[in-house]
Amino acid sequence: MAQMFIFPPESGELPRWREAFPDARLLGPQQARAQVGEGDKVWVMSRLEGWRELVMTLSQRGAVVSVLSQSPTYAEALSALDAGARGYAHALSPPELLRQMEIVISHQGIWVWPELMKQVIGGAFRALGGAASLHSEVLEGLTERERAVALVVAEGLSNKEVARQLAITERTVKAHLGAIFRKLGIRDRMQLILKLSHQESEVP
C-alpha cells in the first residue's frame, strides 16, 4: 500500500511529476486494473482514453486517485471528482505542489487546481439554488415537510441520504414518502421523479 503509479498512454514521462515522486512505479491501464488496491495512490493522465472509467473502478476499490490534465477545464475537473478522483491538477504542476497535493488527498481531502475550485464550488452552489427554488403545483397538496422530502428525493438521493440531509431518521423519511405517494396517487419514488422533472421543464 501507499505506492504510487501513473498511467500515461505511451507518451513520455512527466519530469516534474517524477521529480516529486522519484520512487513511484509506472503502470499501464491493464496492469493498473490488476494490481492497484486499497490505499494505493494513483495518478492518471486525462489524456488516457477511458480514464474516467479507470478512475471509477480504481477509486471504488479504495485507491486514492488523482487526475492530471494537460489542459484543465471546469467540466473535466467535475467529471474527475464525480468519478471518484480526489485530486485534479495541471500535469505540469511544480513538484512542491504535487507533493502538497499528495498530503491532502491521503488525508481524505480534495485537491483541485485553486482557480477551478472556486468555479466548482460556485457552480454547485448556484445549482443548488436552482434546485431549491423548484416549485410546482404537484406539490401543493403536501405539507411543508413532505415538500422538502419530495424535493430532495427528486434529486436522486436515497432514503438514508435524505435522512442525513434533513437531520431526521430514515424511518421519518419513509413516513413522509408514504404520505406523498398516497396523496399524489403514485407508487414509488421513480414516478415522483418523473412527475417533478416533467413539471420542471415547463419553466417560463
Place this chain on the structure above:
Amino acid sequence: MAQMFIFPPESGELPRWREAFPDARLLGPQQARAQVGEGDKVWVMSRLEGWRELVMTLSQRGAVVSVLSQSPTYAEALSALDAGARGYAHALSPPELLRQMEIVISHQGIWVWPELMKQVIGGAFRALGGAASLHSEVLEGLTERERAVALVVAEGLSNKEVARQLAITERTVKAHLGAIFRKLGIRDRMQLILKLSHQESEVP
C-alpha cells in the same frame, strides 16, 4: 500566524475539538474581525449568527477557515464552501479527524464530511449535464438492447414490467441495467432518469 481560534456564540466549548487543539485560542466574533489575519486557522460554528459573512471576510483576508456544524447538511456545506471556507464537518467529529482536517486545509485542500462531499460533487456534476455533456448523447456508448432497456426504465417501469415489455427475463433486464450503470457511471435507475430527463430539457 498559524494559531487557531474558534467562535462559539457564548456556548460551552467543544471537548473533542479542544482535545485536538489544546493550544488554540478562543475568540468572539468581534475580536476575530480585529485580530485574525493571513495564515491563521479559524474554526467557526455554524450555530453562530452571521457565520457566513464572518467566514467570507476572514477567508478573504487570507485566513484558513473551517466550519463546524451541529447538524451538517448539503446546503450548509455548499454555503460554507462558497463563502470561502475550506473545511466543513460535524461539530462532534473525533479529534483525529479534526487534526487530519487541519492538515488538509493548511495545504490548500478542501475537506468535507465524506458523504456530503459525494453529494456536493455529484450535484454539481449532474447540474451541468453530467458525463453526457462530454459526449453529445447519453446513450451513445450503449448497445442496441441496453438503449431499449434504458428508455423503458426511464418511463418509470419496474424490472418486472420492463421484462414483460421486452419479452425477456427479469434477470436479463438486470444484466443490461448493470451494464448501463457501469457505462454511464451512475449507481441506480433514479440517476438514469435524471440524466435522461435532463438531456431532454437541455438547450444548447
Place this chain on the structure above:
DNA sequence: CCGGGTCTTGTCCATCGGTACAATGTCAGC
C-alpha cells in the same frame, strides 16, 4: 379540555433492486 393535523420515531416484513459468482448461444471479423 379535546380532537385533528403534523412531525417524529419504532418494529416487523414482503418485495424490489443491484451485484457477484457464473454459464450458454450467436455472430462478425481476423
Place this chain on the structure above:
DNA sequence: GCTGACATTGTACCGATGGACAAGACCCGG
C-alpha cells in the same frame, strides 16, 4: 478456427424500499 462483443438466463446474497401497525409530542381551533 478462434476471439471478442453481445444477448440471454440462472442462483444467491444483501441492502434499499414501501407498507402495516403502531405510538408520543406539539400546536391550533372549537
